[in-house]
Amino acid sequence: MSDSKPEDNRDMRASSANLRLAPAEIAETDLIIDGVSKRFNTREGTVTAVDGMSFSIERGEFVSIIGPSGCGKSTIFSILGGLVRSFDGRVTVNGEEISGPHPAIGMVFQEESTFPWRTVIDNVAFPLEVQGVAKAQRYEIARRFIDMVGLAGFEQRYPSELSGGMRQRVAIARTLVFEPKILLMDEPFAALDEQTRLLLGDKVLKIQQDLRQTTLLITHNITEAVQLSDRVIIMTFRPGRVKRIVDIRLPRPRHGDVVSSEAFGRYVAEIWSDLREEASRGMAETEAGARQSKA
Numbered sequence: 496m497s498d499s500k501p502e503d504n505r506d507m508r509a510s511s512a513n514l515r516l517a518p519a520e521i522a523e524t525d526l527i528i529d530g531v532s533k534r535f536n537t538r539e540g541t542v543t544a545v546d547g548m549s550f551s552i553e554r555g556e557f558v559s560i561i562g563p564s565g566c567g568k569s570t571i572f573s574i575l576g577g578l579v580r581s582f583d584g585r586v587t588v589n590g591e592e593i594s595g596p597h598p599a600i601g602m603v604f605q606e607e608s609t610f611p612w613r614t615v616i617d618n619v620a621f622p623l624e625v626q627g628v629a630k631a632q633r634y635e636i637a638r639r640f641i642d643m644v645g646l647a648g649f650e651q652r653y654p655s656e657l658s659g660g661m662r663q664r665v666a667i668a669r670t671l672v673f674e675p676k677i678l679l680m681d682e683p684f685a686a687l688d689e690q691t692r693l694l695l696g697d698k699v700l701k702i703q704q705d706l707r708q709t710t711l712l713i714t715h716n717i718t719e720a721v722q723l724s725d726r727v728i729i730m731t732f733r734p735g736r737v738k739r740i741v742d743i744r745l746p747r748p749r750h751g752d753v754v755s756s757e758a759f760g761r762y763v764a765e766i767w768s769d770l771r772e773e774a775s776r777g778m779a780e781t782e783a784g785a786r787q788s789k790a
C-alpha cells in the first residue's frame with residue numbers, strides 16, 4: 496500500500512489544456528479525449544456543458560469520472576459512446592477518430608435497460624442473436640457471462656422476477672457478451688441501495704480483473720470511484736473541465752474489505768474536499784437561478 500498522501504498523486508499526464516502524448520504512450524492508450532468541448536443552445540442561451548476536456552485511458556485501466564450534478568458527465572459519456580456527433584475536439588479509440596458508435600466500445604446505462612419480455616438468458620444473448628449466432632452457441636457464451644455476474648441459476652427468470660441489482664447485472668452481462676475492448680458505464684448503480692452497490696462493486700472489480708477491460712465509469716459516488724479505480728478524474732461544475740486527476744494507489748487485486756482501510760479513507764476525504772467546492776458552487780448557482788426565475 497502506498498504511504499504517499501493522495502494529494503501527492505496528481506497525475507500530470509492529462510490536464511484540461513492540450514494533451515500531447517509520446518508515441519510509445521499512444522501505443523498503450525485505448526482512449527484519448529483531446530480538447531473536447533460541447534455547447535448546447537437553449538432558450539436561455541448557450542450552455543457550455545464540457546469545456547476543453549483532455550485525458551487518456553490506458554489499456555486495461557479503470558478510470559472514474561466524478562463531479563457534481565450538471566457538470567457534464569453524461570455529456571462526455573454520450574460523446575465517447577458516439578451518441579453525440581457534433582462537438583469540438585477529438586476522441587480516438589486505438590488511434591482511430593470516432594464519428595459515431597465504435598465497435599470496440601460497450602455501454603452500460605443508468606436507466607433500466609433489460610427487455611422485460613425476455614428471460615435472463617435471452618436478454619444476455621440478445622446482441623449475439625442480432626449478429627446471427629446460432630442458438631446453442633449464443634446460449635453457451637451467454638451462460639459464461641451470466642455466471643461471471645453471479646446470476647447462474649436465474650437464466651430462465653424474467654426481469655420482473657429479479658431485484659434492481661440483479662437486473663443491472665443482466666444489463667452488464669449483455670454488454671460484456673460482445674466482449675467490447677472498452678467498457679463505458681454511466682452511473683450503473685445509481686438506483687441501488689448502498690449495500691447492493693458495494694457488493695456489485697466487488698463483482699465489477701472481479702470482472703475487470705479477469706477480463707482486463709479498459710473501463711470508464713461515470714459516478715457521483717466517491718466510495719465507488721475509489722474502490723474500483725486506478726485513477727479518478729474530478730470535474731469542475733459548469734463548464735465541465737478536468738479539475739484534478741488522482742491516482743488511486745491501493746493494491747490490486749482489490750477485495751471488498753479495501754473500503755475499510757485507512758488509505759481508502761484518506762482518498763475519499765481528499766476527493767471530497769475537491770468535490771465539495773464544486774458541488775457547493777453548483778448548489779449556489781442553482782439556487783440563484785431559481786430565485787431569478789421567481790422574481
Ligand SMILES: Nc1ncnc2c1ncn2[C@@H]1O[C@H](COP(=O)(O)OP(=O)(O)OP(=O)(O)O)[C@@H](O)[C@H]1O
Nearest residue numbers: 535536537542544563564565566567568569570571
Ligand atoms: N440536450 C441538451 N440540451 C441542452 N442542455 C443540455 C443538454 N444536455 C445537457 N445539457 C446541459 O449541459 C449541462 C451538463 O449536463 P450533463 O447531463 O452532462 O451533466 P451531468 O454531470 O451528467 O449531470 P447529472 O449528474 O445530474 O446527471 C447541464 O447544464 C445540462 O442542463
